[in-house]
Amino acid sequence: MFIFAVYPQFIRPHYGPLWSQALVMGIMTAIVQLAVYGGLALAAGTSRTLMTGNPGTTIFIGRAAGALFIGVALLTAWQGMITFGITTYD
Numbered sequence: 001m002f003i004f005a006v007y008p009q010f011i012r013p014h015y016g017p018l019w020s021q022a023l024v025m026g027i028m029t030a031i032v033q034l035a036v037y038g039g040l041a042l043a044a045g046t047s048r049t050l051m052t053g054n055p056g057t058t059i060f061i062g063r064a065a066g067a068l069f070i071g072v073a074l075l076t077a078w079q080g081m082i083t084f085g086i087t088t089y090d
Contacts, residue, residue, distance in 0.1 A: 003029075 011021045051058050080086075 007022065007025055010025065011018055015021060051061060
């Protein structure tokens with residue numbers, strides 16, 4: 001759906017045949033996605049090996065994720081108190 005919604009905006013009849021423009025854009029999209037998602041897959045595979053091979057790293061990542069969740073929860077609660085006018089200063 002994304003391709004059908006976005007690509008027609010970049011295809012111009014005065015630049016040449018529409019099929020060749022669409023082909024070039026399709027090839028460019030495939031190359032970029034291969035580079036991005038391929039890089040992510042390689043990074044995920046490497047990080048999985050690091051995490052499963054070292055218990056200390058696994059513990060650290062679990063604690064960091066927990067701290068992040070707690071921080072986000074506190075920030076959300078604080079924003080809710082400000083938004084709805086619930087303060088202890090009244």
